Amino acid sequence: MGYGLTSSSVLVAAGLKPATASASVHLAQVGTTLASGLAHRRAGNVDEASLKKVAPPGALGALAGAALLSYTPAATARLLSATLLFGLGAIVALRFYRIAPRRAEAAGAPSATVLRLIGLLGGFVDSTGGGGWGPIATSGLLAGSSLPPCRVVGTTSASEFFVTVAAVAGFCATHAGGGGGHGARLDLLAVLLLGGVSAAPLAPRLVTCARPRMLGVLIGGFIMLTNSKTLLHAAGAGESVRSCCQAALLAAWLAALASVRRHADDEEAPAGKAGPQD
Incomplete structure (x- = not known):
């Protein structure tokens, strides 16, 4: 869920143009999302019905976002990218800090319209921000679905492959057409691809035992801190x-991590043991 956001934040903060950073990350994600999606499918974590409804509009949104980012002046694109990334980081951090994990309850599957809207928004933000499909799609499915978290993560990961391919196609089309797009950095692509493909097979095993609140706050806070420099400038x-x-933001982030850590054992208590409510 944090691959595109984290990678894009680091690359933009290092001075790379947003379109170049997003294109590099998305090109690497063609391999990483394929590996991740196949791993989750083998583990039985993919809900086919939701996948078919959320992936096509996600791809359409990604195409539109890639075109917008490639035709936007570099300074404006950097500010837009940093704003989106910072906002998404805040959403991720606050969501996982404030909401304790809950076991899936029968809430009914989200409607096709809701899934299409989630896909369209997630795909658009993913291209323009260099990432964001994971937080938006995962949050949407968790909020309105009876699917267990492992299947939500698996469905999000599998559908991200189609979103990524569409984003790459959009960047390639604008670059070839002279629309101001910027090609991917092959050196960065190789490193991102190697790391992502190596880690992808571990996700199905970790998704049921990792502490989601700690990871969510860790990733969200890191994204906020990384992009705050661009926004303040x-x-x-x-x-x-x-x-x-930035020092105040860092202190708040560390305090949130410490708070989540203190309550982790109670929140992840086995079934049958009552824990304190948030």
Whole structure:
């Protein structure tokens, strides 16, 4: 869920143009999402009905987002990308900090319309922000579905392959057409691809035993901290103000991690043992 967001945040913060960073990450994700989707399918974590409804609009949204990002001036694109990434990081961190894990209850599967809207928004944000499909699709499916978390993660991972292919096609089309797009960095692509493909087969095993709140707060806070520099610079903040703001954000992030850590044992208590409610 944090691959595209984290990778894009690091690359943009390092000075790479948003379109180049997003294109590099998405090209690497063609391999990583394929490996991840196949691994989840073998583990029985993919819900075919939801996959068929969320993947096509996700691909359409990704095409539109790639075109918009490639035709946007570099400075504006960097600000847009940082804003989206920071906002998504905040959503991820707050969601996992405030909401304790709950066992799936019979809530009925989300309607086809809801799934299509989730797909369209997730695909668009994924291309323009360099990532975001995981948080949006996973949150949407968890909020309105009776699927267990492992199947939500598996369905999100499998559908992301189609979204990624569409995003790459959009970047390639605008680049070939002279629309201002920027090609992927092959050196970065090789490293991202190697790391992602190596880690993908572990996901089905870890998804049922990892502490989701700790991981969510960790990833979300990292994304916020990484993109805050770009936002503060765009706001005209001086170096001392930027340092103070980032220090405050870092302190809040570490405090949130410590709080989640303290309550982790109670929140993940085995069934039959009552734990404190958030």
